[in-house]
Amino acid sequence: MTDRQxxxxxxxxxxxxxxxxxxxxxxxIDSIKNHEGVSRRAVLGGLALAGxxxxxxxxxxxxxxxxxxxxxxxxxxxxGEYTNQQFDPHGFLREFNTGDxxxxxxxxxxxxxxxxGGVYEENGQTVREFNFTAINVEQEILPGITFPMxxxxxxxxxxxxxxxxxxxxxxxxxxxxxxxxxxxxPHLRNLNPRMDGxxxxxxxxxxxxxxxxxxxxxxxxxxxxxxxxxxxxxxxxHRGLYGTIIVDPKPERVYDNPRKYxxxxxxxxxxxxxxxxxxxxxxxxxxxxxYSPEGFDxxxxxxxxxxxxxxxxxxxxxxxxxxxxxxCYAPSSTDAYNGEWESSETKxxxxxxxxxxxxxxxxxxxxxDFVNSFHCHSQFFDYYDAGTSLFPDRSTIDxxxxxxAQRGVLEFDYSNHQPGLxxxxxxxxxxxxxGWMSFFEVN
Amino acid sequence: xxxxxxxxxxGTQSTTQPFGVPRWVTAIAPVVILxxxxxxxxxxxxxxDLGRGDALPDATVEYTTLPNDDTIVAHVTxxxxxxxxxxxxxxxxxxxxxxxxxxxxxxxxxxxRATVTIPYQWMEGYDYEVVLLTADGVTFGTTIVAAQQTPAxxxxxxxxxxxxxxxxxxxxVTLGMFWFPFIQTMRTKWxxxxxxxxxxxxxxxxxxxxxxxxxxxxxxxxxYAGPLLVVLGIVGALLLVQSxxxxxxxxGDESRLxxxxxxxxxxxxxxxxxxxxxGGAFALGRTSLGAFLIVGFMAHNITEGPVFVAPLxxxxxxxxxxFGALGLLxxxxxxxxxxxxxxxxxxxxxxxxxxxxxxxxxxxxxDIGALIQDAGSLRSAPNLAGFGIGLIVMYATDLLIxx
Numbered sequence: 001m002t003d004r005q006x007x008x009x010x011x012x013x014x015x016x017x018x019x020x021x022x023x024x025x026x027x028x029i030d031s032i033k034n035h036e037g038v039s040r041r042a043v044l045g046g047l048a049l050a051g052x053x054x055x056x057x058x059x060x061x062x063x064x065x066x067x068x069x070x071x072x073x074x075x076x077x078x079x080g081e082y083t084n085q086q087f088d089p090h091g092f093l094r095e096f097n098t099g100d101x102x103x104x105x106x107x108x109x110x111x112x113x114x115x116x117g118g119v120y121e122e123n124g125q126t127v128r129e130f131n132f133t134a135i136n137v138e139q140e141i142l143p144g145i146t147f148p149m150x151x152x153x154x155x156x157x158x159x160x161x162x163x164x165x166x167x168x169x170x171x172x173x174x175x176x177x178x179x180x181x182x183x184x185x186p187h188l189r190n191l192n193p194r195m196d197g198x199x200x201x202x203x204x205x206x207x208x209x210x211x212x213x214x215x216x217x218x219x220x221x222x223x224x225x226x227x228x229x230x231x232x233x234x235x236x237x238h239r240g241l242y243g244t245i246i247v248d249p250k251p252e253r254v255y256d257n258p259r260k261y262x263x264x265x266x267x268x269x270x271x272x273x274x275x276x277x278x279x280x281x282x283x284x285x286x287x288x289x290x291y292s293p294e295g296f297d298x299x300x301x302x303x304x305x306x307x308x309x310x311x312x313x314x315x316x317x318x319x320x321x322x323x324x325x326x327x328c329y330a331p332s333s334t335d336a337y338n339g340e341w342e343s344s345e346t347k348x349x350x351x352x353x354x355x356x357x358x359x360x361x362x363x364x365x366x367x368x369d370f371v372n373s374f375h376c377h378s379q380f381f382d383y384y385d386a387g388t389s390l391f392p393d394r395s396t397i398d399x400x401x402x403x404x405a406q407r408g409v410l411e412f413d414y415s416n417h418q419p420g421l422x423x424x425x426x427x428x429x430x431x432x433x434x435g436w437m438s439f440f441e442v443n
Numbered sequence: 444x445x446x447x448x449x450x451x452x453x454g455t456q457s458t459t460q461p462f463g464v465p466r467w468v469t470a471i472a473p474v475v476i477l478x479x480x481x482x483x484x485x486x487x488x489x490x491x492d493l494g495r496g497d498a499l500p501d502a503t504v505e506y507t508t509l510p511n512d513d514t515i516v517a518h519v520t521x522x523x524x525x526x527x528x529x530x531x532x533x534x535x536x537x538x539x540x541x542x543x544x545x546x547x548x549x550x551x552x553x554x555x556r557a558t559v560t561i562p563y564q565w566m567e568g569y570d571y572e573v574v575l576l577t578a579d580g581v582t583f584g585t586t587i588v589a590a591q592q593t594p595a596x597x598x599x600x601x602x603x604x605x606x607x608x609x610x611x612x613x614x615x616v617t618l619g620m621f622w623f624p625f626i627q628t629m630r631t632k633w634x635x636x637x638x639x640x641x642x643x644x645x646x647x648x649x650x651x652x653x654x655x656x657x658x659x660x661x662x663x664x665x666x667y668a669g670p671l672l673v674v675l676g677i678v679g680a681l682l683l684v685q686s687x688x689x690x691x692x693x694x695g696d697e698s699r700l701x702x703x704x705x706x707x708x709x710x711x712x713x714x715x716x717x718x719x720x721x722g723g724a725f726a727l728g729r730t731s732l733g734a735f736l737i738v739g740f741m742a743h744n745i746t747e748g749p750v751f752v753a754p755l756x757x758x759x760x761x762x763x764x765x766f767g768a769l770g771l772l773x774x775x776x777x778x779x780x781x782x783x784x785x786x787x788x789x790x791x792x793x794x795x796x797x798x799x800x801x802x803x804x805x806x807x808x809x810d811i812g813a814l815i816q817d818a819g820s821l822r823s824a825p826n827l828a829g830f831g832i833g834l835i836v837m838y839a840t841d842l843l844i845x846x
Contacts, residue, residue, distance in 0.1 A: 075539025075562040078530050142537070144529030145580050311580020318532070318580060326537070433536030 076433065077334065078327050080143030082346035085109050087139050087155045089323040093302045093350065096162040096246070098286055099128030107155055115159050117172065128163050128218075132173045134182040134228070134241065141319045142326045142435065143346075147309045150180060150228070150239040156324050157305040157365070158226070158243025164286045165247050167218040174211040181205035182236070185229035186245060187405065189219045198229045205230055221249040221261060221283075222387035223361040223407050237404075238310060238367035240324075244303050244407075246361060249280040249390060251288070263389040279390035282357075283409075296415070297355040305363045306372045306402070306426070306436065317368055319435050320426065326435020331421075341421070349421060349439035358412040358440070361387070364402035372431065374410065375399040376424035376440075378417065384409040399427055414442045498524045500577055502551070503664040504585035506788040507573060508593040508726075509565060517559040517573050517585070518789075521551035522666035532574040532584075533563050554666050565590045593726055596786060604722060604781035611721070611740035612714045612777025617770045619748015626749060626756045634756055635815045636825035641706075641750035642811045643833020648713050649804045651841065653677070655716075656797035662790035669790070673798040680802025684708065685809075699754045700761055702814065706751035706807040707773040712800035714744065714773065718780020719793055726785045742840045746833075747773060754814060 091106025100119040103112050117129030137154050138146040152158035163169055175182045183205060185197035194202030195214050203212045228241035254261045255277040258268055262276050281288045285301060292298045307324060308317035319326050325346075332344035343349065352358055366372045375398060382392035383400050387409040394400070400408065414422070422440045425432040462469070501523030508516045515533065528549045531540040542549040544557030551557055565571055567590060574584035594600055626637055656673045663669030684705050717740065751769055755761060783792070815821050 076536065077539065078537040079539050080529075141580075142530050142576075144527065144578055145576055146578065147580055309580070311576065312582045314582075318576060318582060430535045434532070435537065 076336075077330070077437075078142045078435065079333075081332065081344055082140050082143055082325060082328070084138070084140035084146060086137055087324065089325045089328045090348075090350075092155070092157070092160075092323050093304070094300075095160060096285060096301070096303075097130065097159050098162050099130060105159070107159065108153075113153055115153055117170070122168070126164065126167045127170050128161075128167050129170045129172070130159075130161060132158075132171050132184060133176045134174070134180075135176045136178070139240070139324065141309050141311075141321070141324055145311065145319070147311060147319075148239070150177065150182070150236065150241050152184070152241060152243055156240030156242075157303075157307065157363075158241070160244045160246065160303045160361075161226075162246045162248065162286055163218040164284070165218055165221050165250055165253065169214075169216040169218055169245070171214040171216070172211065173206065173214060175206040175208050177208050179208060180236075181207055181230050182228045182241060183230055184214055184226050186214070186216050186226045187224045188216050188245065188247070190216050196229075197226075199231065218245075218247045220388050221247050221390075222384075223247075223363065223409050224386070225363050225365070225405060225407060227365070227405075234367055237365065238308075240307075242305070242307075242363075242365045244305060244361060244363050246285075246303075246387075248284040248286045251277045251280040251284065254280040254390065261389065262391045263393060264391055276390055283359075283387075283390065293357055296357050297353065298357075299359055300352055300356040301359045301361065302350070303361045303363070304374075305365055306374070307365045308367065308369065308431070308434075308436075310368060315368055317366070317434070320366075320431040321435040322438060327437060329438035331439065349441040352414060352440050352442055354414045354417060354419070354442050358414065360410040360412070361407070362400075362402070362410055363407040364404055366404060369428075369431070371401050371403055371428075372436075373399060373401045373427045374424065375427040376412070377422050379412055379414070379422060379424075382411045384411075414440070417442050419443055500524060500526050500579065500581045500583075501665060502526060502575070502577075502583045503662075503666075504573060504575070504583065505662070505664060505790060507585060507587050508788070509587070509590055510593055510595070512592070513562055513564055515561040515563045515565060515571065515573060515587070517561070517575070519551070519557045519559055519575065520664035520666060521553060521555050521557075522664050523553065525550065525552050526581075527551075527578040528557070528559065528575050529578045530576040531559060531561055532572075532576065532582075533561060534572050538563060567591060594785065600725070600785065601782055604718075604725065604785060605778050607721060608718050608775070608778030608781045611717065611744060613770065613774030615741040615744035616710070616714075616748045616774035619745045619750075620752050620766060620770055622749045623752045623756070623766075626753055627760070629756065631757070631818065632823070632825060634753070635819060635823070636829035637749065637756075638753050638811050638815055639826040639829035640833040640836075641753050642808050643830040643835075644746050644750055644837050645706075645709070645804050645808050645811075645833075646830070647834045647837035647841075648710075649801050649808065651837075652713060652716060652797050652804070653801045656794050656801060659790045659794040659797065663794055664791070667791055669794055672791075673794055676795050676798025677802040677805065680712075680799040681806050682802075684803050684806040699758050699814075700765065702754045702807070702810050703751045703765075703769055704772065705803070705810065706754065707769040709800065709803035709807045710747045710751060710773040711776040712796070712803050714747075715776035715780035716793075716797045716800050717744075718777040718782075719784035719796060720780075721777075722781040722784020722786070723788055723793070724784075725781075726788055740843075742843055744774075746836055746840070754811070757818075 086108070088107060088109045091109065095106045097116050098119065099116050101116040103114055103116050104110055105113065105115065114131045117131050119126065119128050121127070132152050135151060135154055137149050137151055139149045139156055141147045149156050161169065171184060173184055183197040183199070190196060192215070195216055196202065197214065199205050206212055224245045224247065226243055226245055228236040230236045249261060255273050258273050258276040261280070264272065266272070281291045282293050282299060284291070304322040306322050308320040310316060311318040321328065328347055329350050330347060331341035331349065332347040334341045362374055364372045380396045380398045383394040383397060385393045385408045387407070400410070402408070419442050422442060424438050424440065426436040502519060502521045505518045505520055507518065510516060528542050528551065531538050538561055541560045542557050543560065544551055544555055546552060546555060559575060561573070569590055571587040571590055572584060573587065574582050576582050626634060629637065656676070657670060660669030660673045663672065687705070751773060752766070812821060815826060820826070
């Protein structure tokens, strides 16, 4: 089984899946062509994934006999398939909400909600509106194991918000939980203390059934987060009340005032201005979705929230992962003594195109452990801590460490790599073996 | 006994019909009424408001076996409400597994037992934490200490255990019986002291095995209520042996022989438990049963020989066949115990066997006490000294055995 796809789907099936994907792609692009808020790139990303899972999902159910064990030993990993249709980490990975979208969201298996509330101008400022509701759900975190979550909009991690620097983020928040008080606290440079989402300011804690509209200034540029600030914090964070806010840079602002956006202390020449503006275009998905860096077909952006779950409430996590489901971006089964593997619908590597730049927005929301990390195999990346600088803070590294709430942007170039599987995982071996082990499949 | 029951029978029995109904009606009435109440209760569920959630999940990994280099097998009992075994951790890492149980494999009903087979390349002498996760994320597990392969049960292994059991059980017990001619020549006073010495030895074994039974009972899945099972085993064995003794005639020689047999049985049960421990040590890979340990067991057990022949010293000497039978009854169970011990490390069985031994030994001590009491003073200085020396000898020889 050297060619995995041949083994899981006949050429006819693959072709069928491919034409299906193409159809779907065209229809979706048509339907949103004039919707300037929706990124073409995001839609394409989502489709590539849907197509990929269609192909790889065919005929992958393993062994018909009773035993779930592989023929030979060395059976690491969590056997079984995910069955709960609450949250799709594969859809979540590339879902970015700008306030103006169809509200049919990949993160929740294409179900609709009213997360995106619209985009409009107000006093010369772009306002992006979102509707957040705190609700409790059971979410599957390993095949067969569910965890009682406290969530924003029924998903952990919460929805990813994507805005431009200088926008106003208006969040209508309703506490839909039955018993618990909640807030939303953004990690942004927020100038109004009433909007900070802590018990001491503004509305303070929102009781069940109460609502409040938070207004946050979208600054600074970078990858940030939001979370509930009700005490005990450990419980409210660990149970799932967190998500990502990405603030994209405006190229013209960067061009006018590059100092603010780059960690560079030399003279600002025209060349530096242009480099910084170029970086800003690359980083801006909201208004520059079509942008391709020189030599590439585009940018493939992904959100990875490193989290964990203490299922027996003993103050130590039993399950680790990125985007909640342990091992969801890894093969569903591995033939360890022959170096072979298989995908399934719910557990498969992230499909990436070597002709695109890969950009990961990495957020660490682990509770109970002091740090978390990201390490990738056979690859080195550039790292932008909190994404607040447009020039890398660290170049050519293969491992980074983050404390809780630390986040950053990672950029990968796989253009010279041979197609195939490349692992990435936490380099705390325990976290990796308890679920935080993932793969890119370079195509 | 017979007299008193006759008196009761004629004096207190009422021949009238209470409440004017047949007697059998009054006999079953409470049960019938209870049934009606339970039925009504189940049908109407009047206390539905008091429902405060389900019982908490509770399962135990009773023991683990390591049949080969690449496999860990966890033996699980579900003590609580039904659970599903959803994932397995070995040393804080997710691992593949296969659940095998009488019912639906990964779904364990209350009281159901299962084996969880995990392909894992373990290292000899290392510790491994094996944790099972239920569908709710509840964890239960155990730690394998200093992993050693569980021996396959082969003819050679059973033969080895038989030889060891023979050496630590039959040989010293038989040797101890050779004190019989000497005991026969003793004066009653000193003979009683020897009997008291025997009681001291047995007393030590009772305490020793009793503690161990309760200790093992802690590992018994709570579903079986281990400590209560130990109490039941002790009292049950005591009553059973006592009733067998009472069933014998009151003839002096025959009752002495019966006492000898019951003492041999009690010691046999004790040696059976010793065999279990030896077999268990084999199963866990602790097979450093060197010559020293066998010597220790022999020194420990040689004192058991005179215990069950001492009651025979006063009357007519029974036939040699009886001596042979007594020796086998007291010593040979060590062999059987070894075999069972290597086959199962179930704390449930081990606790039960230990408890039964304690009960049988208790009965013997009571009988020896009664024997001395009938013929003189129980609390004479030689008797007390003999009892004390019995305890000390056992304590001292016990130090030679560290399994």
